[in-house]
Amino acid sequence: MKAIPNEQLLLRKVQEEDDNASFKLLFDWYWEMLFHYALKKAKSQDLAMDLAQETFINFWKYRKRIGEIKNLQSYLVTMLKYQFFKWIDQEKIIFDELDSIHPSGSYIDSTDGFKIMEFNELYTFLMDKIEELPVRSKQIFIQNRFENKTVRELAETYCIAESTVRNHLSQADSKLQAQLENNLMAVAFLSLMMA
Template sequence: MAESPDIILWQRVTRSDYTAFNSIYEQYWDTLLHIALKKVNDSDIAMDLVQDLFVEMWQKRHAISIQTSLKAYLVSSLYFKTFMHFRRNGVHQKHIDNYSQFTETYVHDEFSLQTQYEENYAHILFAIERSVEDMPLRMKAVFQLKYYSSLNNQEIADNLGLSTQTVKNQLSKALTKIRQHMEAERLDTSLLSLLLLACFTYS
């Protein structure tokens, strides 16, 4: 099967072709901004979220592998960005609760492809929450400081009186535990890598 024009475009981006990246930016900016506005209801915040998404996408272009739909990947990335925004502002549960309403409201042609990503993403977030509950105390403490507080490994080590290597080991075990939990529940893990890349890229 021939590769889609978007995937070919992304392959050029991975080779640091900024013209191709700019084409993606111009093609999807309006769609992503529209979604962000509906979720955060603030034009300045929405623009910042979308801009940050594209900046990080360019910075991580060599680590990102897109095999199917570029649009679905971008929308899923935006879901994560909005989730992080709400989490930093103390309304994590409100954001989770709004997923079903968002899905019900925007099931039409433009968003039908992303509906399954939205639903799967919500399942991933809940799976992470359940996995954290079952973690040993030290692993849970390390993971929560990384995932909920966005601390780097050195900050986590300083907070808990651990070595940075211990922090790395505990995070690795925590991520393995989450993946195993999801596989046991037969959840699609395709978006898990995206979430973990964004959350754990910076040590």
């Protein structure tokens, strides 16, 4: 999927001028892509809609603190994956509460919603590590993980065998995991990206 024309201008208007019309253009451009990506991960239309919606809600809510975004599509997909990771974590908390022999009386949600600073640090950290990959591996990894291109589509795009595409993805996964092993949150997040 190509970036929306004038994306950087629209982003600036959203971030600096609280421009609803620019936000709506970005929303309309990326909504379907995010929904389908979420559906692929969540296997539930309702959850996919919630995750995509929550991604845009948080994008708007924290627009002033996000900073410069070079690739909005990658940023939104990563934000959606973070939302999915949080949903999985939240479900575990709820099930742990339900399974508890001695319920604590009242359940208090200790999470404070979307932690944009934590997400931005994680996103920057991951993108820096992806940037260090060899050029072809990086291209294939980004198109597979962020643009949902299949192995077959990538093989056709680069005129290489599907096994070569799989090798590039495997090598990229191995290199990223090795570099991220000291950052548990990043490793957990990366494992969701690879699913």
